[in-house]
Amino acid sequence: MNTSNLPTLDDVARLAGVSTATVSRCLNLPDQVRHTTKTRVEAAIAELGYTPHFGGLALASNRTNTVGAIIPTMENAIFARGLQVLQEELSLSGITLLVATSLYDPEKEAKQIRALLGRGVDGLILIGHERPQETYQFLTDRRVPFLLMWTSTTDSPYCNVGFDNHQAAYDMAMHVILRGHRQIAMIGGTTKGNDRARERIKGVSNAMKQNGLKLQAPYLVETEYTIDEGRAAAQKLLALHTPPTAIICGNDVQAAGALKAAHQAGLKVPDDVSIVGFDDIDLAEAVEPGLTTVHVPHRRMGREAARLIIQMARNRAPVESIRIDTNIVERSSLRDIS
Amino acid sequence: MNTSNLPTLDDVARLAGVSTATVSRCLNLPDQVRHTTKTRVEAAIAELGYTPHFGGLALASNRTNTVGAIIPTMENAIFARGLQVLQEELSLSGITLLVATSLYDPEKEAKQIRALLGRGVDGLILIGHERPQETYQFLTDRRVPFLLMWTSTTDSPYCNVGFDNHQAAYDMAMHVILRGHRQIAMIGGTTKGNDRARERIKGVSNAMKQNGLKLQAPYLVETEYTIDEGRAAAQKLLALHTPPTAIICGNDVQAAGALKAAHQAGLKVPDDVSIVGFDDIDLAEAVEPGLTTVHVPHRRMGREAARLIIQMARNRAPVESIRIDTNIVERSSLRDIS
DNA sequence: TCAAAAAGTGTAAGCGCTTACATTTTAAAA
DNA sequence: TTTTAAAATGTAAGCGCTTACACTTTTTGA
Numbered sequence: 001m002n003t004s005n006l007p008t009l010d011d012v013a014r015l016a017g018v019s020t021a022t023v024s025r026c027l028n029l030p031d032q033v034r035h036t037t038k039t040r041v042e043a044a045i046a047e048l049g050y051t052p053h054f055g056g057l058a059l060a061s062n063r064t065n066t067v068g069a070i071i072p073t074m075e076n077a078i079f080a081r082g083l084q085v086l087q088e089e090l091s092l093s094g095i096t097l098l099v100a101t102s103l104y105d106p107e108k109e110a111k112q113i114r115a116l117l118g119r120g121v122d123g124l125i126l127i128g129h130e131r132p133q134e135t136y137q138f139l140t141d142r143r144v145p146f147l148l149m150w151t152s153t154t155d156s157p158y159c160n161v162g163f164d165n166h167q168a169a170y171d172m173a174m175h176v177i178l179r180g181h182r183q184i185a186m187i188g189g190t191t192k193g194n195d196r197a198r199e200r201i202k203g204v205s206n207a208m209k210q211n212g213l214k215l216q217a218p219y220l221v222e223t224e225y226t227i228d229e230g231r232a233a234a235q236k237l238l239a240l241h242t243p244p245t246a247i248i249c250g251n252d253v254q255a256a257g258a259l260k261a262a263h264q265a266g267l268k269v270p271d272d273v274s275i276v277g278f279d280d281i282d283l284a285e286a287v288e289p290g291l292t293t294v295h296v297p298h299r300r301m302g303r304e305a306a307r308l309i310i311q312m313a314r315n316r317a318p319v320e321s322i323r324i325d326t327n328i329v330e331r332s333s334l335r336d337i338s
Numbered sequence: 339m340n341t342s343n344l345p346t347l348d349d350v351a352r353l354a355g356v357s358t359a360t361v362s363r364c365l366n367l368p369d370q371v372r373h374t375t376k377t378r379v380e381a382a383i384a385e386l387g388y389t390p391h392f393g394g395l396a397l398a399s400n401r402t403n404t405v406g407a408i409i410p411t412m413e414n415a416i417f418a419r420g421l422q423v424l425q426e427e428l429s430l431s432g433i434t435l436l437v438a439t440s441l442y443d444p445e446k447e448a449k450q451i452r453a454l455l456g457r458g459v460d461g462l463i464l465i466g467h468e469r470p471q472e473t474y475q476f477l478t479d480r481r482v483p484f485l486l487m488w489t490s491t492t493d494s495p496y497c498n499v500g501f502d503n504h505q506a507a508y509d510m511a512m513h514v515i516l517r518g519h520r521q522i523a524m525i526g527g528t529t530k531g532n533d534r535a536r537e538r539i540k541g542v543s544n545a546m547k548q549n550g551l552k553l554q555a556p557y558l559v560e561t562e563y564t565i566d567e568g569r570a571a572a573q574k575l576l577a578l579h580t581p582p583t584a585i586i587c588g589n590d591v592q593a594a595g596a597l598k599a600a601h602q603a604g605l606k607v608p609d610d611v612s613i614v615g616f617d618d619i620d621l622a623e624a625v626e627p628g629l630t631t632v633h634v635p636h637r638r639m640g641r642e643a644a645r646l647i648i649q650m651a652r653n654r655a656p657v658e659s660i661r662i663d664t665n666i667v668e669r670s671s672l673r674d675i676s
Numbered sequence: 677t678c679a680a681a682a683a684g685t686g687t688a689a690g691c692g693c694t695t696a697c698a699t700t701t702t703a704a705a706a
Numbered sequence: 707t708t709t710t711a712a713a714a715t716g717t718a719a720g721c722g723c724t725t726a727c728a729c730t731t732t733t734t735g736a
Contacts, residue, residue: 697717
């Protein structure tokens with residue numbers, strides 16, 4: 001026994017009357033040891049309640065069966081869902097997920113990357129593709145397998161699993177336009193350090209441009225992804241001299257806020273103003289009326305990401321990116337303009 | 339350089355022209371080394387981009403600066419908030435939070451506990467106080483510092499940081515009763531393996547009993563904490579021969595579902611039926627009308643938990659529990675019955 | 677100025693595990 | 707049987723770090 005009085009490989013070996021190497025092999029290469037010995041060792045392990053010491057293992061084998069993920073924030077249902085799946089999926093392969101948050105700050109992200117690498121993660125999952133060149137440099141220098149999620153872009157040379165934010169937003173805008181809307185406003189997310197938010201705005205803007213419409217202030221607002229900021233932004237939009245007939249929101253949370261603003265202004269949705277969201281989180285269905293929004297298959301994204309990062313970590317080789325399709329889910333917050 | 343070509347303490351020492359011990363001291367006991375040496379070492383660290391190897395550190399010092407938390411699920415805004423704070427708070431002390439999920443299954447929780455201990459966590463954070471005796475036995479045998487969150491009970495001999503679910507629910511029920519309601523129904527969470535859900539139901543039940551009312555089927559329903567189950571349950575309640583005038587929900591998510599059901603049934607809230615929630619998550623403010631609910635100071639809970647678990651891990655000694663007060667926040671989903 | 681105390685460094689022995697290589701045991705072939 | 711190949715096990719050298727202890731340098735006080 002050692003200082004922390006947890007049993008060690010050595011204790012097991014002694015009790016089973018074999019060498020430490022044999023015990024180690026029982027654990028890692030079980031079919032290299034005779035059945036009878038294995039039984040004896042297993043009994044010893046059970047009797048002592050032995051668990052391998054993580055540090056020793058990491059030190060000797062130089063891998064940790066750990067994958068790190070750095071997300072902007074946990075206080076966001078969007079990431080929570082994908083992450084939950086990712087975690088479940090990884091744990092099926094005996095891999096632990098380490099989660100850190102960057103609060104949308106590239107510098108904090110870089111710091112967290114170092115922290116996670118310091119913990120010996122075998123792979124890294126990051127959100128979006130926009131970050132300082134040095135960060136990518138650092139990652140490639142270090143030869144860390146990493147994967148970008150929530151984004152799908154051909155601009156980036158790095159492996160990613162996600163959807164095309166631009167395309168999805170473009171589709172949604174086209175959808176709104178085809179329903180007859182011409183006065184279209186957008187409440188987008190803060191674009192600083194957030195490529196997803198920027199692409200969603202660009203997608204809407206491009207769709208409008210193609211239809212001879214222009215997305216510009218005061219019809220274009222950037223706010224944080226919170227209910228209250230969404231509400232405040234919508235309040236201003238609805239108080240304009242010519243208010244929009246439709247508001248496209250950067251995500252469902254903002255859309256919920258916009259809905260609230262409409263209610264408070266005594267307006268009916270969708271009769272007086274249409275509001276659409278993005279992400280299709282639970283909230284989208286909870287509010288009244290239900291939000292027409294872009295459905296993102298978070299579970300599938302999590303599952304694929306788990307599969308790929310494991311593959312990358314194992315083979316130390318790049319893998320092909322995966323694009324996940326989104327679709328518009330119709331509820332009742334959008335109506336036709338005649 | 340070693341196999342993984344990451345710089346080691348040794349590389350730093352060589353470059354700075356000092357011994358590994360000195361480098362180590364620069365990192366851990368900085369005021370035991372001379373200023374000029376420190377500068378040299380720091381330069382070497384920067385030049386190499388050195389990060390301590392976690393395994394080596396864990397092995398040599400027998401601590402990991404890691405705290406593990408096992409929550410039922412990440413897909414729940416309630417835990418996400420507290421966890422986010424916990425994580426931020428811990429990272430201020432250089433501690434990493436490892437999150438695992440149990441999906442409300444005690445066996446899975448036990449498994450996760452072992453997994454986290456295997457990773458050498460210095461402390462453990464668990465949700466609620468109800469779990470098999472063996473689990474507690476295991477934890478105490480192993481002398482792992484651990485902390486229960488989201489609960490505050492004198493029944494449990496273990497350190498906890500949270501609020502009194504029974505009392506909070508009792509207060510809410512009293513509040514509803516004082517507003518004149520007598521036909522009160524409750525949509526509670528699934529009680530299996532969930533002491534918080536059970537206490538909330540008991541709290542409501544007790545308050546009613548004290549006022550000569552009885553909480554029983556069909557006015558008492560247990561469902562999962564999801565919007566849809568909340569909606570379905572409320573739908574049945576509202577279709578009863580004598581529907582309740584008020585529905586107390588086990589959490590805001592269920593309440594949002596109930597709200598939805600009322601809308602669908604063409605009923606106005608709170609005019610035709612009052613609905614109250616629990617937890618005060620963002621959702622409570624997002625829905626229309628805003629939910630009258632029990633406000634739980636999640637941030638404060640996270641902060642206190644971080645403080646305590648650090649203290650426990652450091653001193654290897656129990657600390658006093660902390661009870662956090664809740665309060666009712668009035669929005670507009672509850673009205674007086676004349 | 678010099679001895680004694682204090683401060684700063686270096687040396688080297690582990691921490692618990694894996695794994696290349698050496699050795700012993702068992703099975704197969706002759 | 708004996709010989710030889712194959713399988714099972716043991717030996718021991720690290721992996722990167724901390725830290726007790728020994729040693730050297732600097733500071734302090736007379």
